[in-house]
Amino acid sequence: MNLVTSVPLPAMPEADTPALLVDLDxxxxxxxxMQSACERRxxxxxxHIKTHKLPQIAHMQLRAGAAGVACQKLGEAEVMADAGxxxxxxxxxxxxxxxxxxLARLAERVRLSxxxxxxxxxxxLSQALAEHGGEVDLLVECDTGFGRTGVxxxxxxxxxxxxxxxxxxxxxAGLMTYPTQAQTAEWIxxxxxxxxxxxxxxxxxxxxxxxxxxxxxxxxxVTELRAGTYVYGDRACVANGTVPLDSCAAVVRATVVSRPTxxxxxxxxxxxxxTSDPAAGADVAGFGLxxxxxxxxxxxxxxxxxxxxxxxxxxxxxxxDVVSVLPNHACVVTNLYDDVVVHRSGVLEGVWPVAxxxxxx
Amino acid sequence: MNLVTSVPLPAMPEADTPALLVDLDxxxxxxxxMQSACERRxxxxxxHIKTHKLPQIAHMQLRAGAAGVACQKLGEAEVMADAGxxxxxxxxxxxxxxxxxxLARLAERVRLSxxxxxxxxxxxLSQALAEHGGEVDLLVECDTGFGRTGVxxxxxxxxxxxxxxxxxxxxxAGLMTYPTQAQTAEWIxxxxxxxxxxxxxxxxxxxxxxxxxxxxxxxxxVTELRAGTYVYGDRACVANGTVPLDSCAAVVRATVVSRPTxxxxxxxxxxxxxTSDPAAGADVAGFGLxxxxxxxxxxxxxxxxxxxxxxxxxxxxxxxDVVSVLPNHACVVTNLYDDVVVHRSGVLEGVWPVAxxxxxx
Numbered sequence: 003m004n005l006v007t008s009v010p011l012p013a014m015p016e017a018d019t020p021a022l023l024v025d026l027d028x029x030x031x032x033x034x035x036m037q038s039a040c041e042r043r044x045x046x047x048x049x050h051i052k053t054h055k056l057p058q059i060a061h062m063q064l065r066a067g068a069a070g071v072a073c074q075k076l077g078e079a080e081v082m083a084d085a086g087x088x089x090x091x092x093x094x095x096x097x098x099x100x101x102x103x104x105l106a107r108l109a110e111r112v113r114l115s116x117x118x119x120x121x122x123x124x125x126x127l128s129q130a131l132a133e134h135g136g137e138v139d140l141l142v143e144c145d146t147g148f149g150r151t152g153v154x155x156x157x158x159x160x161x162x163x164x165x166x167x168x169x170x171x172x173x174x175a176g177l178m179t180y181p182t183q184a185q186t187a188e189w190i191x192x193x194x195x196x197x198x199x200x201x202x203x204x205x206x207x208x209x210x211x212x213x214x215x216x217x218x219x220x221x222x223x224v225t226e227l228r229a230g231t232y233v234y235g236d237r238a239c240v241a242n243g244t245v246p247l248d249s250c251a252a253v254v255r256a257t258v259v260s261r262p263t264x265x266x267x268x269x270x271x272x273x274x275x276x277t278s279d280p281a282a283g284a285d286v287a288g289f290g291l292x293x294x295x296x297x298x299x300x301x302x303x304x305x306x307x308x309x310x311x312x313x314x315x316x317x318x319x320x321x322x323d324v325v326s327v328l329p330n331h332a333c334v335v336t337n338l339y340d341d342v343v344v345h346r347s348g349v350l351e352g353v354w355p356v357a358x359x360x361x362x363x
Numbered sequence: 364m365n366l367v368t369s370v371p372l373p374a375m376p377e378a379d380t381p382a383l384l385v386d387l388d389x390x391x392x393x394x395x396x397m398q399s400a401c402e403r404r405x406x407x408x409x410x411h412i413k414t415h416k417l418p419q420i421a422h423m424q425l426r427a428g429a430a431g432v433a434c435q436k437l438g439e440a441e442v443m444a445d446a447g448x449x450x451x452x453x454x455x456x457x458x459x460x461x462x463x464x465x466l467a468r469l470a471e472r473v474r475l476s477x478x479x480x481x482x483x484x485x486x487x488l489s490q491a492l493a494e495h496g497g498e499v500d501l502l503v504e505c506d507t508g509f510g511r512t513g514v515x516x517x518x519x520x521x522x523x524x525x526x527x528x529x530x531x532x533x534x535x536a537g538l539m540t541y542p543t544q545a546q547t548a549e550w551i552x553x554x555x556x557x558x559x560x561x562x563x564x565x566x567x568x569x570x571x572x573x574x575x576x577x578x579x580x581x582x583x584x585v586t587e588l589r590a591g592t593y594v595y596g597d598r599a600c601v602a603n604g605t606v607p608l609d610s611c612a613a614v615v616r617a618t619v620v621s622r623p624t625x626x627x628x629x630x631x632x633x634x635x636x637x638t639s640d641p642a643a644g645a646d647v648a649g650f651g652l653x654x655x656x657x658x659x660x661x662x663x664x665x666x667x668x669x670x671x672x673x674x675x676x677x678x679x680x681x682x683x684d685v686v687s688v689l690p691n692h693a694c695v696v697t698n699l700y701d702d703v704v705v706h707r708s709g710v711l712e713g714v715w716p717v718a719x720x721x722x723x724x
Contacts, residue, residue: 018461052666074667094631094667097620097683100379119621122682150668151621151629259458260480260512268512270455274698278639305413305694306435306455307511321483322458333666337635337699340721360701360721 017350019257019324020275022339027346028251029059029233035249036232037066039216048072048091048208050230053333055358056342057085059233070113072210072228076101077361083112085357091208092116093178093228095123095143095151102130105138106171115139115206117178119152124166131171139175140166141208146179146189156189160196167202176204181211182224190223213242213283236332237291241284252342253293253326254335256308258319265313271327273303275338281330290327295319300327378711380618380685381636383700388707389612390420390594396610397593398427400577409433409452409569411591414694416719417703418446420594431474433571433589437462438722444473446718452569453477454539454589456484456504456512463491466499467532476500476567478539480513485527492532500536501527502569507540507550517550521557528563537565542572543585551584574603574644597693598652602645613703614654614687615696617669619680626674632688634664636699642691651688656680661688 017023033049040047046069051060060071060082070089073079079090090112096105108114109131116138118124124140131137142159145152153159159177167174177193179186190207197204210228231238234252235245256271276290288300289308295315302309308327312318319325329335336342337359344351378384394410401408407430412421421432421443431450434440440451451473457466469475470492477499479485485501492498503520506513514520520538528535538554540547551568558565571589592599595613596606617632637651649661650669656676663670669688673679680686690696697703698720705712 018459095620095629097618097631098379119623120682123620145623149627150623150665150670152623154623257458259456259484262480262506262511262513262515266510268456270458273638273640273695277634278641278695279634280639304511305698309511321481334634334639337666338721360699 017255017343019255020271021255022335022342023253023255023326024054024234024342024344025251025347026344026351028249030062032233032235032245032249032251033063033066036215036229037068040227041067045224046226048226048228049233050074050093050210050228051078051082051358053230053233053336055081055336055356056354057082057087057357058354060085060087063233069226072230073358075361076104076108078358079108079114080104081358081361083108087112089113090115091228093180093210095119096127097123099126099130102126103134106130106134106136109136109138110134115141115175117141117143118162118166119143119145121162121165124162124169124172128166128169128171137171137173139206140172141176141178141206142166144177144179144189144193146186147183148181150180152179156193156196159193160200160202163197163202163204164200174202176206176208176225178208179210180228182209182214182227186224187222194223212239212244216244231332234332234336237281237286237328237330238284240328241281241286247328250328252332252335253328254290255324255326258321258323258325261318261321265311267298267310267312267319269300269308269310269325269327270306271308272306274305275335276300276303276308276327276329277331277334277338278303279331279334290329293326293328295325378616378704380616381632382616383696383703384614384616384687385415385595385703385705386612386708387705387712389610391423393594393596393606393610393612394424394427397576397590398429401588402428406585407587409587409589410594411435411454411571411589412439412443412719414591414594414697416442416697416717417715418443418448418718419715421446421448424594430587433591434719436722437465437469439719440469440475441465442719442722444469448473450474451476452589454541454571456480457488458484460487460491463487464495467491467495467497470497470499471495476502476536478502478504479523479527480504480506482523482526485523485530485533489527489530489532498532498534500567501533502537502539502567503527503535505538505540505550505554507547508544509542511541513540517554517557520554521561521563524558524563524565525561535563537567537569537586539569540571541589543570543575543588547585548583555584573600573605577605592693595693595697598642598647598689598691599645601689602642602647608689611689613693613696614689615651617686617688619682619684619686622679622682626672628659628671628673628680630661630669630671630686630688631667632669633667635666636696637661637664637669637688637690638692638695638699639664640692640695651690654687654689656686
């Protein structure tokens with residue numbers, strides 16, 4: 003069963019394989035769908051640009067009604083500022099004087115919000131901002147169950163908020179968490195109470211993640227949603243039901259370069275074109291879905307070779323055939339390509355540099 | 364037990380984390396060791412540049428005595444040619460008129476050898492070369508047990524060699540396989556016999572792989588060795604004994620940005636800085652070795668976060684500490700960075716663009 007129309011891209015050097023292709027018609031539909039879903043629930047929407055790293059798509063998201071963008075690296079935020087994005091949230095703890103100073107300079111030219119989960123982080127930001135004479139909105143990052151960054155209890159959140167509110171250069175703005183989960187609302191409610199005891203208020207509570215973006219639980223305590231992967235979709239999104247297969251907008255085009263046996267095909271897309279990432283949370287095998295041959299399985303990756311089991315294909319691909327691979331995880335794949343080939347339902351629109359990739363930090 | 368001296372790099376924006384650091388002293392020692400090992404056994408050595416993608420290191424390898432370089436993509440070969448490398452082998456089957464035409468143009472300016480494992484591949488190369496009036500050395504790729512690309516039997520190898528020898532633009536030069544394995548010598552001997560029956564001879568037999576490079580089995584039928592990873596070493600090389608830990612030349616420098624719990628540290632290096640690749644063939648857990656804290660385990664990667672279990676560390680790292688992570692697989696990590704910070708035992712030498720990364724094909 004093939005649910006995705008193959009993209010008949012014109013043969014041209016710009017699209018020689020392997021190449022990352024992005025369908026702007028589908029991107030627009032995905033943007034519209036998420037923006038509407040947030041607006042229906044009264045949530046501000048802040049798309050995460052780590053997925054596409056493209057100023058052009060950031061502006062499409064903003065034109066559709068986004069409150070601003072989220073970035074995961076300072077370098078991404080600088081590229082977005084250069085491209086005219088006016089409201090940027092950096093959702094990664096900035097540590098060290100070099101980066102804090104860069105952040106302070108960035109705050110001079112955009113409305114900037116950022117996060118911290120430690121006293122070291124809060125004091126470092128404050129010092130750099132005080133030196134530069136700027137201010138940012140500071141959200142305290144809360145670990146509401148994921149087990150990554152974030153303070154570990156509502157009381158710790160309130161203590162760190164109190165410190166931030168007392169220091170120059172920082173406006174305490176609220177709380178941030180990732181991803182929004184079933185227990186997040188209760189955690190945030192307790193943090194609000196702890197903040198109130200200290201005379202503070204979380205005006206913004208920023209939650210995130212494509213996987214839970216359409217769940218009812220996003221309501222309640224969260225005021226703002228961040229999501230990135232929804233804009234492209236990928237094999238994990240298809241598996242968890244957040245993006246249908248026929249809405250997935252980014253595929254890796256690859257050529258069958260060898261058919262050494264009846265059951266094996268080799269693509270010119272390996273771990274340097276698809277990454278070794280699994281489809282997170284999905285019970286699907288292999289390193290991507292070959293859209294034209296859904297019975298095939300990319301069972302192994304060399305750096306430049308994709309090893310495909312085609313033994314279950316009725317009409318297996320031949321040497322020279324070009325296929326479209328839906329990646330397991332779109333965000334890490336974007337990060338491999340200097341350029342993406344953008345089109346609208348197969349009609350070439352251009353080749354865009356992935357402006358925010360490859361940055362040192 | 365910490366076998367690797369930490370690199371005391373000066374604090375400067377070029378080396379802000381995450382960054383890929385390469386120690387040229389170690390690179391030189393690794394180059395010398397492999398070149399000597401090949402010369403002792405009378406093998407030509409052809410370093411694979413897919414690991415470093417740097418013209419500077421290619422020239423170090425050539426000055427040490429390499430016969431030429433091997434590339435895994437046409438784009439890599441073009442960059443090496445631009446940088447003055449005169450003898451290039453492209454060890455990937457070229458399929459399609461666009462790439463075959465590029466290959467033919469490349470053959471006008473370097474001594475070029477390449478491989479094929481199919482009639483489609485051989486005929487496509489011949490046609491493009493005949494049109495451009497050039498010639499390349501053609502090696503038939505043989506699957507001697509790995510199960511990737513390559514013809515499946517010695518007779519198939521001889522048949523394809525006979526076709527290549529009959530077509531314009533191609534000089535049949537020999538056989539190629541990857542990796543050299545225990546059964547390779549017997550396979551090649553049978554192919555040599557099949558070639559002799561057709562009046563052909565394999566002057567070059569090119570074997571490869573760092574993992575078996577120092578094994579006795581490289582002798583016998585193979586005349587040339589290709590290896591890439593040996594130049595940097597990585598966690599897989601340490602585990603399989605081919606590169607000692609204190610010879611590993613490439614590390615990702617990362618900063619501890621969060622210590623949310625007593626047992627957890629978070630680095631600013633995730634799957635976009637380290638990749639999700641395992642250490643191939645090695646029985647080691649996690650996504651890299653934290654050299655300053657060998658008891659730590661990088662148990663999970665987000666895109667920009669490395670999740671580290673530090674519960675077994677006597678003195679766990681603190682927020683702001685900078686650590687060096689030995690990657691599981693050096694070649695895919697190189698592919699993520701636009702630049703590498705090169706030094707000699709901690710003294711900065713420069714920042715080199717990874718010239719052969721990010722190419723479309």
